[in-house]
Amino acid sequence: MILAWVHDVVEGVRSCLTGMRTTGHYLLENLRGSGGATAITREYPEQPAERVGARQRGHLVNDAPRCIVCHACDTACPVDCFTMDGERDADNKMRASRFDIDLSKCIYCGLCVRACPTDSLSMTPAFEVDPRHDGSRFLFRRSSGQLGQRLDAPDVERLQRLADQPRESLAAADRAWLDQHIDPNGPHLIGMYGLGYFTPEQKQAADAAREAKKRAKEAAAAAAKAKAAAAAAPPPAPPPPAGGTP
Amino acid sequence: MTGLGHAVDTLAAWLAGGPPGWFAVTLAVLAVWVAPLLLLVFPVAAFGQILERKIAAAIQRRKGPNSAGLDGPLRLVFRAVLCLLPRERQDRAFAAFCNLVPVRTALLWSRRLGLGQFVADGIKMLGKEDIVPRGADGAVFRFAPYLALVGAFLPWCVLPFAQHLVMLETEVSALFVLATSGLVVVALKMAGWGSGNKWSLLGGMRAVAQLVSYEVPIGLAVGGVVLWCGTMDLHAIVGQQYAPGVFTLLGWNVCQGPFLLLLLLVFFVAGLAECQRSPFDMAEAESELVSGFNTEYSGLRWGMFALAEYTEMLLIGALVATLFLGGYQSPIGEQWLLLLPTWLETLLHALILGAKTLVVFLLMMWIRWTLPRFRVDQVMRLAWLVLVPLALLSLLGIAVTLLVAGGTTEGMAYGRLAARPRPDLSWLPWLLLWIVPVLAAVVLVRAANARYGGRHPALRRLTGEGA
């Protein structure tokens, strides 16, 4: 029994000393400083954040000019964080007129990036979101009622301009306008990426051009049809009686 | 320095004209002794927290606090000095001042070393809401931190800092230390009970059980020293440890045979437990009891508990130094130190004691960040089944040594301390005193190892011993 006691005490002391040797090793290494130090701290705010690799998923951004509004991302997204509108431009190609990503919902899973056929969606390594640094990537909180509101380029400019001023110094009209468009307590954190891709004039022009094209196409089709009808000698079968079933 | 005692007397006499005499004496003692001591011990204890965080960081491969420098307090001072200038000018002046190269360097280093951290922590605690929970016993809850501070502070009164720097010279100062440090028990119990929280209550209970148990090995360890030195006066114990010659450290108690060395270990371990340090921090075991007895404390009151803990750590360090490591004596060439002018000698002695305390203090931190925590029953088992038997064994050994030694001989006079009788040990018994118990211990350990063997092979593989 005494031997067991002695063994326990001695082993206890020895193992504690072993532990202290291990920590002492770290202690000395790190107190000595850079040489041989095992401290792996990155002093983030002072030093820039580490960019580990190109695949890093810091933030989701959409390169709006390349987006064709195919909704592939929308379909692939498990959380439905996209809100997008598309418009046809002069060449009858789809372009994003609005592409919002609710960053408060986004789970950075990358499924949309994999689904994107034009590679317009991508994950950036940067995770800091600074609305003041990049106007094309702008974050607002909005309430659900405001989600449906459409902001055009001048609106966004106005939003950005007013953003840098303290609220107290704003005119009442401006303040009201803002309250109408964003809500700091709103649940949706919306990154407005492709905002205002069309100015109203551009949109009008594009619509007009597309309309003209469509009309021309229809006219051509009608002409072709008429020609074909004229060419076909036997008259078509009699139409079914009106009303379908008696 | 009897001068200080005179100062107390003079002040008391001067004050005695007005208020009643006891009040004057109290006031005088407060002014001359307590205030400076408070001003010395508590900032050091607060600084100990930063030290601890830095050490923990180094052990854990981190950097530790390095963003809070002294610029905050400095700006306050600046604003106070330039209070008549408009704010912008103050700012400009401050920026210009901070841009001076030496100031900038100093601020940079203060930040790197985290010097401002404990200022910031203290300031924050000051501004923190002082919560007394609804279910708490208000008076007990509020009073407990003060009591803890008092308990941690009182033992310092009898500690000899230098030959001439003892606040209270009594014949029974060792007993005084043991008695007053027991106040902390009450404080912790009050905190635990008064909080009206089950975790606090459990923490308080644990604290009481642990502290009361560990008073026993501590008492036995002190008793061993008292037995060896033949006095209960801490200052006399320090004087007893004086040895002539270059290597003054040969006279220290710790060199007086393996039993006193063992007692040092017992005292140190029990001291760790007394100040609730890991591995004995069951009373505030974070992963078990949320925060133990101080779960409900916020702000400054919590800060007081933390301060009390660090003060007590310092105290244990100082006691280890005083009882076993020659107190304020220098390890080599002590007799030359006595030839210096009194003020210089006092200063050096205080610094030496501080250094010894610091070493023990650092050791406690090192242990804290290395070892896991004991369980309740293990703590008790350690106290009663390991430390107490070891202490008793040492006491027995010391007693036998004293018997075997051929009576007593007149020791050395040390400074203003008179010579005291000491056990008559010539070199051969001294050598035997070391060799015989150590040999016995080695034999016992080898036998135990042979009987119970080593670890499981898998564990050896894990630690790389097998390879």
Add this chain to the structure above:
Amino acid sequence: MTVEASTPAGERMTLNMGPHHPATHGVLRIVVESDGEVVARCTPDHGYLHRSIEKIGECVEWPMFVPYTDRIDYVCAMNANLAYCVAVERLLASDPATTVVVPRRAECIRVLVAELNRISSHLIAVGAMAMDVGAYTPFLHGIAQREAVNDIFEKLCGQRLTYNYVTIGGVAFDLHDGAVAEIAAFLDQFEREMQRFNRLVTTNTIFRDRCAGLAVVDAAQAIAWGLVGPNLRGSGVDFDLRRDESYGIYGELDVRVPKGEAFAGRHGRQGDAYDRYVVRLLEIQESVRLCRAVLQLLPPAADKPADPLGGHQAEVSKILRKVPKGAVHVRTEAPRGEMGYWIVSDGGKVPFRVRCRTGSFTAAGMFQHVMRGIFLADVVAVIGSFDVVVPEIDR
């Protein structure tokens, strides 16, 4: 080692441990009926993190569920991804028309990342256990090692925790440039660091004595209570799905299975908390060995670097529009033991039922059985030794 509670049931103190308690690994709540320091009875209360992932499985399409598997067990998301993907592949294989063949390189990468993630998961497990027992430093050293794994994963797939890397039919990306050398270098230094870790805490007598003889579960009990993985092996049952029901290329690898052998010697018993802890450490060693073996097996990358894994992802997503009708139960060995997916498909693009059986759930079921007559301080050690991760219990 159990202690009898002497106070009668009516006079005991009821302690609410959690849902916010520093040692309950998240939001586990355990109602402890204690007689002073002794636990007389404890009742776990779950569901504080019940996120209805199984319901979500019935709502989202087959590939869209993969990110959710990350969140079933975020400590080892790769293994969780793998479990689901293997199950879906097994389901697809029931019809030759929809069978998906995973390219060999992808299989190797899967095993590689699964084993790396097992390492990092066990690091959390053992580190957290050490922290619960009061040693904070080993936990942070474990975290430091985990950072290295995270770095590798972040380079590989861009995320540090919820990877969404293993996909149905393969993996999302090929290994990044220099990955093999990087992983090999990591493994080397990791082994050295683990030795220091073990010297610091595993062989520490205080730690050992706190875990030895604590919450002993013998083999029959472990099986009956449905313990799996390291908890089961800690009780001495020699069973590992990687070896005994191998999936992927585990069949080609020589998986050695450590099991509990009363590592604490005369202080402990087989199946105590210390055994479970040490088995995890031994599994870390085994995973290191497996990683090295896989690196040897790894076939060269395909010619087209952008499309390295057979280029059948588009095809797979087409297949996943119409998954054959039927049910499948596939279990894989995650760090917390068997992760069994019971998947029912009604032939559509959305699963009809996704059931995920996890190791922590049954381990948590065992709590009220083993947490009786132990000390209050041991409650956290027991939780740590079973290595429960709360979302795995609650899902």
Add this chain to the structure above:
Amino acid sequence: MTRREGPGDAFDDRIHLTAVDEFLAWGKEHSLFYLLFATACCGIELMQAGGPRYDVDRLGMIPRATPRQADLMIVAGTITHKMASRVRTLWEQMGEPRWVVSMGSCANSGGPFSKWSYSVLNGIDKYVPVDVYVPGCPPRPEALIDGVMALRERVRRYRTLGERSTEPHVVAGHEAPFGARCQLPPPDAPAGDGGRA
């Protein structure tokens, strides 16, 4: 302590009150003890942030297990309906001044569980006022530190002695351009059986 009102008061600019306030705010800023409160995935990243690589101790942040001693609650992870009242209780147990960081998509808005889940609270801001939202799923520890730095900006403007500031919420690691005071939800949260206890 009384304080003169009025924006243009020169006395305010010079008197020590502001200086002391500034000093107190400096202390708070550099000593944000955070509540050790982690529910899900983000909790692991929170641990990693406290770990050697990111080391928030550097910024004077140490974890506290009890809400009484914490200044900052980092809501890391999914909050379910069952848990939400506990979060509220914890928040109520913290002493003033206190701050809340919502970490990750789940705490911000329910994130991946906002659409199909029946049991997840869609955003912790329904229960406690949030100062900083950190996006990410989970956010990198660096992103968390980024959010904490934004919070420190906010703490710097906290006035202990003078008038309390009416700062807007902070969004995504940076302050919202415009904001109102944080509005507390009605304290209807059932007390449950002790959130922390």
Add this chain to the structure above:
Amino acid sequence: MTALSHEQIAAAVRSVCPEVGDQRASNGRPFLHVPAAAVADVARCLRDDPALRFDALMDLTAVDLLQFPYTPPRDDIAVVYLLFSYAHRHKITLEVFAPRQACAVPSVAAVWPAAIYFEREVFDLFGVTFTGHPQLRRILMPDDWQGHPLRKDYLYPADYHGVPHLRDGQSFSTSPPRAEGTS
């Protein structure tokens, strides 16, 4: 250690409980259909028979068959027992149909203690009552939660204790419809 085939196991079970039916799922996975009343006896037999020795309950879960393309359609709740034998290394799947309205199944918690939690979970999420269970109460959802969420006809709550469940702007309030593509 001799692993038995599915047919052998089925035969052994049928000798205890003749009503046990056998079915092969479309992907070739065999089930044993056990009448609800007999499941505890069958379970005991499966565990205790030395040739079978199903000592482990791998999983116990349920499927709501309400929208499953069965012909004819049925709305039962199928409780599924996945058994494994560590001794013999063989597996079997039991399926029990419990009628939707009064779904009660005998508990197997006395046979495999692991079932305590599994059955509580199935009770919580599917509303299947396990008779003879020692502590049958909700395990994941709060005690005052309405309904059993994993049933296919479960209605999402509008709020819980006054806190709205749905984000403003979310519109659905019923169980999500089956996506197209299902038959």
